[in-house]
Amino acid sequence: MGKLFSAHGAARWLSFFAGWVILGRIGAIDLAAGLVISALAAALSLHLLPPVRLNPWAMPAYAARFFAGSLRAGWDVAWRVAARPPQVNPGVLVVPCAVPQGLARDAFRALASLQPGTLPLPGRGPDLRVHCLDMDAPVVAALDADASAFLAVVDAPHHG
Known part of the structure; x- marks a missing residue:
């Protein structure tokens, strides 16, 4: 207590x-x-759930990145599925992930799942499996940048 x-x-x-x-x-x-x-x-x-150290100065930047990315991805998904024929190339990518396994990785996967066009899948190991709507889109670069911004917020060490 x-x-x-x-x-x-x-x-x-x-x-x-x-x-x-x-x-x-x-x-x-x-x-x-x-x-x-x-x-x-x-x-x-x-x-x-043990206490997590958060960096309040990094939160606004992460929130802005998250919402801008969500809007951009939402428009991209809408355009891809509305096009005739649909402009999709779905598949699963294996993406190196800097977020350490455990609670931080689970939180990152949950937030990344809210971005349209990508869905992080469950799994173990240093890599992240991501189902994406377009295998040719820059998913790896976007998730890497998101992971760096996320790590700045949760004040966690980088992995790998």
């Missing part, structure tokens, strides 16, 4: 409580229950 009173614990507690307030009513009993339940949720999350 000592972790709950650390900076990471307080941040998680506050985050869970903010979610409680946003989703619920704001009466005295509701807020008291929210404080207790948020504390339990934060303690459990600290046990199951």
Whole structure:
């Protein structure tokens, strides 16, 4: 329970409580229950998911890169599937990945899966398997740049 009173614990507690307030009513009993339940949720999350160091200065750059890439890829996918005949060359690429295996790699795969036209597949090892809509597109370069930006945010060491 000592972790709950650390900076990471307080941040998680506050985050869970903010979610409680946003989703619920704001009466005295509701807020008291929210404080207790948020504390339990934060303690459990600290046990199951260790604190991650984030670089707040790198987050805006990563967010801008993510949303710009998502818009660009969305338009590209729409153009490819609307063209007659469709301009697709689907397949699976094996991409070297600088994000270390574990929680950081899982988080990177989850974020990369939100980009249209690519879908990181589950797997182990230093490489990332990615299903892409066009094997000829610069998927490797884009994922490498995304991995570098992601590593700057999570403050994780580069792998390989």
